[in-house]
Amino acid sequence: MPERIALHVNGRHVEVDRGSTVLAALAVAGVAICRRSVQGEPRGALCGIGVCFECRVTIDGVAHRRSCQILCREAMEVRTDG
Amino acid sequence: MSGRTDVLIVGGGIVGAACAAACAQAGLTVALVEADLAVGMDATAAGMGQIVAMDGSPAELALTRYSQRLWDDLARSLPEDCEYERCGTLWIAADDDEMEEAARKATRYHEHALQAELLEQRDLYALEPALRPGLAGGLCVPGDSILYAPRAAAALLAEAERHGARALFGCRVRALHEGEVELDDGARMAARTVVLATGARAAELIPELPIRPRTGHLVITERYPALVRHQLVELGYVKSAHGTDADSVAFNLQPRPTGQLLIGSSRQYGRADPAVDRVIVARMLKRAIAYLPVLHGLDALRVWTGQRAATLDGLPYIGPCPGRAWLFVAAGHEGLGITAALATARLLSDHLLGRAPEIAPEPYSPARAWLETVVRA
Numbered sequence: 001m002p003e004r005i006a007l008h009v010n011g012r013h014v015e016v017d018r019g020s021t022v023l024a025a026l027a028v029a030g031v032a033i034c035r036r037s038v039q040g041e042p043r044g045a046l047c048g049i050g051v052c053f054e055c056r057v058t059i060d061g062v063a064h065r066r067s068c069q070i071l072c073r074e075a076m077e078v079r080t081d082g
Numbered sequence: 083m084s085g086r087t088d089v090l091i092v093g094g095g096i097v098g099a100a101c102a103a104a105c106a107q108a109g110l111t112v113a114l115v116e117a118d119l120a121v122g123m124d125a126t127a128a129g130m131g132q133i134v135a136m137d138g139s140p141a142e143l144a145l146t147r148y149s150q151r152l153w154d155d156l157a158r159s160l161p162e163d164c165e166y167e168r169c170g171t172l173w174i175a176a177d178d179d180e181m182e183e184a185a186r187k188a189t190r191y192h193e194h195a196l197q198a199e200l201l202e203q204r205d206l207y208a209l210e211p212a213l214r215p216g217l218a219g220g221l222c223v224p225g226d227s228i229l230y231a232p233r234a235a236a237a238l239l240a241e242a243e244r245h246g247a248r249a250l251f252g253c254r255v256r257a258l259h260e261g262e263v264e265l266d267d268g269a270r271m272a273a274r275t276v277v278l279a280t281g282a283r284a285a286e287l288i289p290e291l292p293i294r295p296r297t298g299h300l301v302i303t304e305r306y307p308a309l310v311r312h313q314l315v316e317l318g319y320v321k322s323a324h325g326t327d328a329d330s331v332a333f334n335l336q337p338r339p340t341g342q343l344l345i346g347s348s349r350q351y352g353r354a355d356p357a358v359d360r361v362i363v364a365r366m367l368k369r370a371i372a373y374l375p376v377l378h379g380l381d382a383l384r385v386w387t388g389q390r391a392a393t394l395d396g397l398p399y400i401g402p403c404p405g406r407a408w409l410f411v412a413a414g415h416e417g418l419g420i421t422a423a424l425a426t427a428r429l430l431s432d433h434l435l436g437r438a439p440e441i442a443p444e445p446y447s448p449a450r451a452w453l454e455t456v457v458r459a
Binding site for chain 1: 304305306340379380381
């Protein structure tokens with residue numbers, strides 16, 4: 001069995017397998033909207049391979065991190081701007 | 083072209099657009115010719131879009147202060163997309179010497195009835211907590227503002243067009259003759275007055291003008307709202323950036339209304355290539371991070387260059403050419419083209435209509451270019 005790790009998505013406790021991306025944790029948490037455009041439109045993951053930059057979230061206080069490219073760590077704090 | 087135009091403006095940057103608006107509003111017939119395909123594509127789009135009172139000399143302060151007042155009046159009717167915002171400028175003093183300079187600067191601003199408030203160390207950090215620790219203080223100039231200059235130029239041109247002005251794009255002027263200009267295709271356009279507003283390219287048409295392109299780099303970041311609230315400039319700016327002909331960098335940062343940060347500044351002579359110079363960008367960012375450590379680790383979106391129109395004495399050329407009364411120069415604003423565009427345009431329309439200008443126009447007269455050229459020779 002893969003090791004489970006726990007983190008927070010918008011303050012909510014989420015558990016995922018080690019090796020999961022932050023984007024996967026967002027899916028587990030039921031969060032589809034990662035951020036807002038300049039005009040306030042909702043944005044979510046599109047390509048899933050680090051190219052489109054639509055899946056950016058704030059991780060441990062650092063804004064504009066691509067959730068599809070970063071693996072979950074224990075006690076990570078993920079915030080979306082949905 | 084049919085009929086004789088009163089004013090033909092060569093150059094559709096923000097200065098040319100402002101000149102078109104002022105002349106058309108005054109009831110003159112106006113045509114504007116621009117080599118690019120739209121208004122404000124060159125230095126207007128490349129710069130920071132700042133409207134700042136600058137006190138490099140009494141004439142500079144008179145011009146920028148006057149123009150800032152004109153912008154304040156216009157701001158109410160500017161379209162939303164011009165992103166006008168009166169964010170104010172914080173001049174940052176790193177040490178006691180720069181605090182003394184801040185105090186002198188405050189005195190000069192107060193003499194021109196400009197609001198300027200000296201900041202002690204704790205005041206500075208109360209306003210901008212992200213600045214690095216250990217700075218001495220600064221000077222807050224709350225009347226300074228920013229806008230998105232290409233849109234402001236478009237708004238000014240639209241205003242000119244509402245008053246009957248015509249604009250031609252994609253037309254390069256290759257020569258100026260008495261009362262007319264010659265386009266690249268050989269066509270000629272006549273006008274009572276020709277206004278040269280081609281910024282850093284002005285010397286291509288009037289070689290006697292000692293205007294040299296001075297390259298600047300800017301970096302824009304992703305959106306980081308509320309990290310910084312004022313335009314930030316180091317007080318060493320004047321001595322570091324304006325002082326010599328050598329390549330120089332100085333800390334200058336603006337929070338844009340989107341939450342993005344615009345980071346400058348650099349100055350380089352003799353670079354015709356618009357490509358980004360990574361060495362000077364590295365110097366510029368290092369300087370910026372030294373003042374605002376939080377920048378380290380933020381994402382930059384783009385880096386680009388632009389060319390300021392630098393003159394020998396740091397003042398623009400605004401006025402009729404000696405011996406060529408039909409030719410009016412409105413160029414050489416270096417970093418103050420956005421700021422001074424409206425005052426430049428007003429000096430032009432006052433001159434054409436025989437109105438008394440609100441500020442003395444003599445310090446900006448192009449006549450000094452000929453004098454300087456003789457002195458230098």
